[in-house]
Amino acid sequence: MQTGNNRKPLMYYWIGALLLFIILRFGLGPVLNNENTKEVSYSQFIEMVENKEVTEVQKEQYRTVFKAKKDGKEKNYEVGNWSDPDITQRLIDNKVKFGQVIDEPMSPFLSLLLTSIVPIGFILLMGYMMSRSLTKQLGKGGGDFMSFGKSKAKIYVKSKTGKTFKDVAGQEEAKESLDEIVDFLHYPQKYREIGAVCPKGVLLIGPPGTGKTLMAQAVAGEADVPFFSISGSEFVEMFVGLGASKVRDLFKQAKEKAPCIVFIDEIDAIGKKRDTSGFSGGNDEREQTLNQLLNEMDGFDATEGVVLLAATNRPEILDPALTRPGRFDRQIRVELPDLIGRKDILKVHAKDVKMGDNIDFEEIARMTAGTSGADLANIINEAALRAVREGRNRVAQEDLEESIEVVIAGQQKKNSVISDDQKKIIAYHEVGHALATAIQTNKKPVTKITIVPRTSGALGYTMSVDRDEKYIMTKQELFDEIVTLTGGRSAEELIFNTKTTGASNDIERATKIARAMVTQYGMEDDFDFVQLEQTHGRYLGGENRLIASTGTADKIDQKVMEIIKQAHYRAIEILKDNMDKLHEISDYLLKKETITGDEFMEILNRENSDVSNKEENTDVNLKDTNNESDKIE
Numbered sequence: 001m002q003t004g005n006n007r008k009p010l011m012y013y014w015i016g017a018l019l020l021f022i023i024l025r026f027g028l029g030p031v032l033n034n035e036n037t038k039e040v041s042y043s044q045f046i047e048m049v050e051n052k053e054v055t056e057v058q059k060e061q062y063r064t065v066f067k068a069k070k071d072g073k074e075k076n077y078e079v080g081n082w083s084d085p086d087i088t089q090r091l092i093d094n095k096v097k098f099g100q101v102i103d104e105p106m107s108p109f110l111s112l113l114l115t116s117i118v119p120i121g122f123i124l125l126m127g128y129m130m131s132r133s134l135t136k137q138l139g140k141g142g143g144d145f146m147s148f149g150k151s152k153a154k155i156y157v158k159s160k161t162g163k164t165f166k167d168v169a170g171q172e173e174a175k176e177s178l179d180e181i182v183d184f185l186h187y188p189q190k191y192r193e194i195g196a197v198c199p200k201g202v203l204l205i206g207p208p209g210t211g212k213t214l215m216a217q218a219v220a221g222e223a224d225v226p227f228f229s230i231s232g233s234e235f236v237e238m239f240v241g242l243g244a245s246k247v248r249d250l251f252k253q254a255k256e257k258a259p260c261i262v263f264i265d266e267i268d269a270i271g272k273k274r275d276t277s278g279f280s281g282g283n284d285e286r287e288q289t290l291n292q293l294l295n296e297m298d299g300f301d302a303t304e305g306v307v308l309l310a311a312t313n314r315p316e317i318l319d320p321a322l323t324r325p326g327r328f329d330r331q332i333r334v335e336l337p338d339l340i341g342r343k344d345i346l347k348v349h350a351k352d353v354k355m356g357d358n359i360d361f362e363e364i365a366r367m368t369a370g371t372s373g374a375d376l377a378n379i380i381n382e383a384a385l386r387a388v389r390e391g392r393n394r395v396a397q398e399d400l401e402e403s404i405e406v407v408i409a410g411q412q413k414k415n416s417v418i419s420d421d422q423k424k425i426i427a428y429h430e431v432g433h434a435l436a437t438a439i440q441t442n443k444k445p446v447t448k449i450t451i452v453p454r455t456s457g458a459l460g461y462t463m464s465v466d467r468d469e470k471y472i473m474t475k476q477e478l479f480d481e482i483v484t485l486t487g488g489r490s491a492e493e494l495i496f497n498t499k500t501t502g503a504s505n506d507i508e509r510a511t512k513i514a515r516a517m518v519t520q521y522g523m524e525d526d527f528d529f530v531q532l533e534q535t536h537g538r539y540l541g542g543e544n545r546l547i548a549s550t551g552t553a554d555k556i557d558q559k560v561m562e563i564i565k566q567a568h569y570r571a572i573e574i575l576k577d578n579m580d581k582l583h584e585i586s587d588y589l590l591k592k593e594t595i596t597g598d599e600f601m602e603i604l605n606r607e608n609s610d611v612s613n614k615e616e617n618t619d620v621n622l623k624d625t626n627n628e629s630d631k632i633e
């Protein structure tokens with residue numbers, strides 16, 4: 001590398017010197033000569049000839065140059081041509097050497113050199129230099145022009161990333177899921193014997209800074225296999241077709257190195273939904289790249305030992321074709337850490353820093369609800385910087401507390417830390433949902449409640465799981481669902497005598513269900529067995545269109561409101577009847593931030609242990625995370 005770099009400038013130097021020489025010699029030459037000649041009038045010239053000062057005369061096409069001796073010094077002169085028939089005789093008389101310069105044409109080789117080869121060479125040189133700097137910008141460290149289409153996926157092996165699962169604090173569920181992949185790569189035959197197929201693709205989904213990239217590196221460290229890592233944005237390049245060829249190249253390399261892991265970070269850069277409208281050209285380049293990726297994913301099967309890992313913090317914009325079974329068939333949620341998670345992350349990062357003796361990590365964790373792992377790592381670092389600034393050699397508690405503000409203030413707007421008051425409302429809201437669910441006898445058991453903000457933008461959520469998958473639902477079940485959805489708002493009203501924006505998603509979903517009961521499922525006697533709404537484009541998101549007259553539409557709205565009001569009333573009743581439980585569980589949730597369904601049921605059943613809902617159901621369906629959440633705007 002070194003010698004190559006040194007040789008280049010030297011070459012440019014020689015080429016530059018050569019060009020300069022040519023220009024000076026042939027281009028500027030006459031100009032320089034002119035500087036030494038003095039122009040005189042023809043009469044002066046005649047006079048000088050007569051005075052015998054002139055020694056030599058040469059006639060050129062447009063002028064005559066001559067040498068003359070004045071005061072003993074010979075100088076060059078020039079004079080314009082004059083039709084003078086006597087001049088020859090006069091020169092002979094005065095013994096002047098004279099003649100005509102034959103304007104010799106430039107040698108053909110020289111003129112060719114000057115008119116074509118030099119300019120062309122110059123242009124080529126410029127082009128080469130530009131292409132070099134382009135290549136450099138596009139693929140850091142990339143080689144020459146010809147390797148443009150090659151993917152610059154870095155190959156990591158165990159020793160290189162140096163990360164293992166030990167570096168990832170919390171995120172137990174995610175780690176467990178990834179651990180299986182690692183195990184598969186270590187002992188593929190164990191899985192083959194039983195006929196199990198490893199997931200082809202694993203998609204890590206979660207907000208920024210929660211450790212998705214870190215976890216992928218940890219997998220590489222644990223698995224001890226080659227690890228190809230590339231960022232989605234690196235595929236989207238300047239020239240059409242290169243993204244696709246990069247994908248092709250990446251998978252070719254991966255198959256050669258199998259068993260191995262291919263990690264595509266920030267996959268949303270290429271995995272965006274393709275344009276379905278067909279009007280605007282869309283981003284052809286990106287679509288080609290995505291299509292190639294889909295192709296490649298279909299083109300290998302996991303028994304070959306290539307596992308595709310990807311990360312995104314915008315799952316909602318991914319093309320559905322990417323997430324369908326057979327492609328990224330396993331999705332792992334990487335959520336913001338809860339209290340214990342935050343404490344663990346603080347501890348992991350505190351290991352690299354000299355800490356004082358009486359550090360209360362739990363206290364810091366309590367003060368940082370809603371922050372990500374990256375924020376926490378940053379807080380530790382800021383604290384260390386502050387300690388140095390203050391001239392101490394250990395980080396003290398107050399450094400940590402102060403740096404929370406520093407780190408949080410920088411991003412106050414975007415994801416601010418949730419204040420204690422807000423946390424309280426969120427806790428009651430969530431327990432309101434959960435209580436409404438649990439009390440209604442034919443409702444699914446609560447499995448998890450949390451007030452840690454979620455990927456979906458929900459501030460908290462109550463996860464519940466069907467014991468059996470349901471294909472049909474009764475009118476009662478749908479109504480109960482609406483009761484559950486109104487439970488959150490009901491708790492806000494009962495306890496704080498207020499309404500918050502936190503229920504907007506609940507409202508949207510409750511309205512959808514109630515409307516469908518009326519217009520699509522024929523569950524209201526007034527409308528009997530009549531379809532009032534049609535669904536269009538079921539697979540493209542779905543959109544309902546009313547097919548009733550305006551008068552009927554009014555009646556529909558009336559009915560929908562009626563159903564929801566009833567459900568809301570029922571939810572308030574349920575909560576009123578269980579006020580002590582509402583307080584008890586909410587307090588507990590506030591303290592722990594995340595509680596399991598078992599803990600919830602245990603508190604609920606403490607005295608009146610007649611509820612038969614208690615269920616060991618830890619097998620959480622991840623898709624429910626989104627369904628059972630509510631958004632705040």
Ligand code: ADP
Pocket residue numbers: 167168169170171206207208209210211212213214215311345348372373374375377
């Ligand atoms: P993401 O890819 O999800 O945006 P990163 O993996 O880049 O986040 O995380 C950024 C940094 O935050 C990591 O390098 C690490 O220092 C810290 N971090 C995030 N989550 C954790 C965690 N669970 N345990 C330890 N450190 C973490």
Ligand code: MG
Pocket residue numbers: 212213214265311
């Ligand atoms: Mg990342």
Ligand code: ZN
Pocket residue numbers: 429433488489502503506629630
């Ligand atoms: Zn809610």
